[in-house]
Amino acid sequence: MSIRKHELESNKLQKRLRRNVGKAIADYRMIEEGDRIMVCLSGGKDSYAMLDILMNLQKNAPIHFDLIAVNLDQKQPGFPEQVLPGYLDELGIEYHILEKDTYSIVKSKIPEGKTYCSLCSRLRRGTLYGFAEQIGATKVALGHHRDDIVETLFLNMFYQGRLKAMPPKLLSDDKRNILIRPLAYCKEADLAALAELKRFPIIPCNLCGSQAGLQRNAVKDMLAAWERQFPGRIDAIFGAIKNVSPSQLADTQLFDFASLGETETEAEIEVEGIAEVESYIHAINV
Numbered sequence: 125m126s127i128r129k130h131e132l133e134s135n136k137l138q139k140r141l142r143r144n145v146g147k148a149i150a151d152y153r154m155i156e157e158g159d160r161i162m163v164c165l166s167g168g169k170d171s172y173a174m175l176d177i178l179m180n181l182q183k184n185a186p187i188h189f190d191l192i193a194v195n196l197d198q199k200q201p202g203f204p205e206q207v208l209p210g211y212l213d214e215l216g217i218e219y220h221i222l223e224k225d226t227y228s229i230v231k232s233k234i235p236e237g238k239t240y241c242s243l244c245s246r247l248r249r250g251t252l253y254g255f256a257e258q259i260g261a262t263k264v265a266l267g268h269h270r271d272d273i274v275e276t277l278f279l280n281m282f283y284q285g286r287l288k289a290m291p292p293k294l295l296s297d298d299k300r301n302i303l304i305r306p307l308a309y310c311k312e313a314d315l316a317a318l319a320e321l322k323r324f325p326i327i328p329c330n331l332c333g334s335q336a337g338l339q340r341n342a343v344k345d346m347l348a349a350w351e352r353q354f355p356g357r358i359d360a361i362f363g364a365i366k367n368v369s370p371s372q373l374a375d376t377q378l379f380d381f382a383s384l385g386e387t388e389t390e391a392e393i394e395v396e397g398i399a400e401v402e403s404y405i406h407a408i409n410v
Contacts, residue, residue: 134321137314138180144309145177152293154304155263159189161304162261164252165219167195167208167327169319170267174307176322178265179217192259193219196248198226207325220259224251253301261301268305271312271347274361278343287373289365311358 149155163178165171178191195208205221212219226247256264268290277289292308295301307315319326350357370378 137317137321141173141177141310141314141318142180145174145306146181148292148306148309149181149304152304152308154293154306155185155187155189157187157189159262160260161189161191161263161265162252162256162259163191163193163265164267165193165195165208165212166267166329167325168267168329169324169326170269170272170307170312170315172322172324172326173310173315173318174265174267175215175217176318176324178306179215191217192261193217194222194252194255194259195219196222196224196226196251198224198248199228204327207327211325220255222251222255226251253296253298256301264296264301264303266303266305267307269307269310269312269315270362271344271358273305273308273365274347274358275340275343277361277365278347279339282343283339287375 155161161178163171163175165175175191175193182189182191193212197203197205209219209221224247229247253264273290277287280286280288290305290308292305294303296303347358347361373379374381376382
């Protein structure tokens with residue numbers, strides 16, 4: 125590829141990612157005037173890309189918001205402690221490196237050979253969410269992308285029997301943090317291409333040695349096979365997540381199937397009839 129063509133492709137990639145992030149932010153009102161956004165950095169390609177794109181958008185945004193980069197050093201063996209501070213110093217952004225030995229906790233709780241990721245994630249989230257409150261962050265930005273969201277949909281279907289994924293914006297379980305996923309509309313392949321273009325100092329996520337055989341990898345392989353056979357399949361699935369018809373599913377909490385087909389009068393008559401029967405039964409018992 126010629127240098128000129130390479131530059132054109134690089135510009136198209138970065139514009140596409142900025143456009144996708146900007147649209148996600150607008151669609152879900154992720155960022156508002158005066159927000160302090162805590163950007164969670166893991167050292168992986170996605171979180172680097174998220175920070176890079178948000179910093180770029182910040183320069184031209186019609187509103188003012190602050191970005192604070194935060195990494196949690198979980199004390200995995202071999203974690204290169206100097207990489208992120210060096211990179212963030214060059215960017216000139218406010219940042220914090222938290223140190224908490226969750227690795228030892230996970231090792232003591234999870235049997236050998238089992239996957240650490242679930243407990244590790246919970247411990248990491250608890251620490252980061254608590255720190256967000258300490259620094260007055262109004263939003264917590266996570267680096268999950270479109271493919272992560274689709275994979276989570278199938279993981280929950282296959283292994284939990286639940287129809288749910290990762291929302292682009294969420295109030296945390298403790299109701300104390302608003303989580304945003306600015307990369308919700310971005311393809312993983314585009315983020316990988318940006319990481320190569322920008323030469324982000326990637327820190328591998330397999331330092332704990334527990335990545336082999338993950339259920340997520342199996343779902344990822346399944347979706348990749350579908351995408352090769354039917355290009356655009358993942359886009360279609362993500363579109364379905366945004367276009368839900370409760371009446372075409374089977375959740376009685378989302379749609380009132382019991383009253384389907386009744387007129388308002390019929391429903392009222394039935395309720396009155398039930399009340400009369402209950403009164404009659406009560407009178408007999410007395």
